[in-house]
Amino acid sequence: SCIPLAEALRSHAPTLIVSSTEPKAVETAELVASHLAIPHETAPDLHEHDRGNVPHMRSAEFISMMELMFRKPDQLVLGRETARQAQQRFSRAVQSVINRHEGKDLAIVSHGTVIALFVAQHSATSAFQLWRQMQLPSLVVMEQPGWRVVQTMMRIPQAG
Numbered sequence: 001s002c003i004p005l006a007e008a009l010r011s012h013a014p015t016l017i018v019s020s021t022e023p024k025a026v027e028t029a030e031l032v033a034s035h036l037a038i039p040h041e042t043a044p045d046l047h048e049h050d051r052g053n054v055p056h057m058r059s060a061e062f063i064s065m066m067e068l069m070f071r072k073p074d075q076l077v078l079g080r081e082t083a084r085q086a087q088q089r090f091s092r093a094v095q096s097v098i099n100r101h102e103g104k105d106l107a108i109v110s111h112g113t114v115i116a117l118f119v120a121q122h123s124a125t126s127a128f129q130l131w132r133q134m135q136l137p138s139l140v141v142m143e144q145p146g147w148r149v150v151q152t153m154m155r156i157p158q159a160g
Contacts, residue, residue: 002031004156005137009107012141012151014038018097019109020046028137029109045093048111049086051079063132066113070128073117083127087117094118098144115140122147 009032017040019029026042033040049069057065065078073083081089094108112134119140120127133154141151 002028002137003035004158005139006032006035008139008153008156010036012107013105014107015104016040016101017107017109018043018046018101020048020111022047022111025109025111032107032109043093043097045089046097046108046110046114049079049083049113049117050081054079066131067128070116070126070131083113083117086114087121090114090118091121112138119149123149125149 005028014036015038017029017033017036017038019025019040019042021042021044025046029040029042069075069077069083073087076082090110097106097108112131115138116125116127116131116134119125119130119142122142135155137156139151139153139156140149142148143150
């Protein structure tokens, strides 16, 4: 259920939810927007780090590869884009959404790796450590100007 996520967002009073075009993000955005009675839309380039060509691997091996990717952001370690390329793509997409909806309080529904890279870009947070802490769903609230991190919830308690 997305109700606990919606309730966690309620106090921040978003007026629009924008998600990546990936089905999981769209579904989350639709459910949260419906609960909060606000509109939602999708935007390009908010998708996860492109790992479409990565074969399934054991969890420990995947985590090790992810750690290397975060540590060497300019090297193509995993997938079709470097960590830096994913972070820059996501940052441009976020800025585009903000420019298109100037003055609105936005909630952006996206994915763990790119969110961790974005937050780390604007704070003293380790992208890898943040990525490891994130569960589904997680919430990071940032304030403009300056991208100050206001709140993080790495595990949103589920009702029931």
